[in-house]
Structure formats: structure tokens, C-alpha cells
Amino acid sequence: MTTSFQSVGEAFTKTYYSLFDSNRSQLLPLYREQSMLSFEGSQFMGAQAIVNKLVELPFQRVKHEIVTCDCQPTMAVQPNGILISVSGNLVIDDNVNPMKFAQCFHLLPDPASPNNFWVHNDIFRLNLG
């Protein structure tokens, strides 16, 4: 539970939502063939299938506001992954009232470049009232 996990996780999260909110197709390099996405209960595997799903979401404008971002290392041995649990608000198109969401990511380091991380697991849910 060193601070590096928290800072890497927070930096990843900011980058992820910045790309998501500006151009979802740019998320492709963050996923790989082994990546998994559970989006509102639907499951997708592989970078292209995941990004296809995200790109096809039926809204024009979207903004993620991060409220909390908790990070932990996921393995006792190397290579060490990072678990990120995010809660936040989602503003879509011209809607005045944001929706609450919860998303968790499990990042793994690139063996060839251990300071670079990719998304092995991604679970997204709206928290509807």
C-alpha cells in the first residue's frame, strides 16, 4: 500500500476519463486481447470488442466527474497489478442531473515496459436511485 499505487492509479483514471470524454476510440491502446469489460452486466473480451461497445454508446457528449478513487496493489509478488475503484458522476448530453456510477479497473504492467499499465479487468455500473 505504498503511495505509488495510488498516484499511478489516479493518473490512469484521469487519463482514462479524459480520453473517454473526448474521443472514446482513443481508449484502444489501454486494452489488450485478454482484457475484459462488464458494462451494465454485459460482457466483452478483447480490445476491439470493448472499444466498439464504448464507441457505440448512444450519446453525443459525456463527462465523468471523479468523486473517489481508491487504489491497492493486487498481488503479493511481481508483477504487481493495481486495483482501482472509482465512484463518480456522469453527465450525458444536455441532462441537468448527473447519474452516479461505480467502476473498477484492474491494471497489469506491460512486461516489456513495467511502468506502463494496461486494463485487464473493467467493471462499470450505474448506481441508479
Add this chain to the structure above:
Amino acid sequence: MTTSFQSVGEAFTKTYYSLFDSNRSQLLPLYREQSMLSFEGSQFMGAQAIVNKLVELPFQRVKHEIVTCDCQPTMAVQPNGILISVSGNLVIDDNVNPMKFAQCFHLLPDPASPNNFWVHNDIFRLNLG
């Protein structure tokens, strides 16, 4: 993403909240020395420290209602962990209105008994309105 991950994760989640809601001290065997808990932003490490925190929470009666429970395998190689993301409602003492919560668990198998899992990571947050 075989169904076994989902069934193991769902069974774990039901057991976890059943123990939590009846006698929190019984959660001790689910954690180990390497276990981590982030509870509303505070961090704890080790089974005893984690359970001490949970036991000391200032309410008499608590009930977790699971709304969604998404599970994914966390590693491409053995031993395979399980990531669980739960959303639900929390009813405390005599409060009429439940609070929303989000919690994620990362389970790892016991090397000596691979069908038994323990909690390596645990992140809990209330989703306040």
C-alpha cells in the same frame, strides 16, 4: 469469463454479507496477513486489523442488500483470482432509508486448497447522494 467465476463470486458475496450482518468477527478467516482494506478512504492491512475495524463500526444492526454482483477472473495465468464488484443497499439500525454502497473484492485461491478463496483486496465506499 466462464460461469464458474460468477458462481464462486456470487457465493462468496452472499456468505460475506451473511457473516457481516450476523457476526462481523466471523469474517476473520476470509482475510490473511497480506489482505488490504480501504474503508471510506482509510487503509488497513492484515486480517486482525481489518476485522478490528469492521467490528468497531458504530452500529448495532446492519443489513446488506445486494443489487448487482459482477465477477471476472483477474489473471491470464494460474493461480486465477476473482474480481467482484458489488453494488447494493445498506440498512443500519432503525434507519428507514437505506444507503447505497459499492464494494469490490479481489479473491485469491488458497495454494493448498485451490477451491478455497481469501480476500486479498477489499475497497468499500458509500455512494452518498
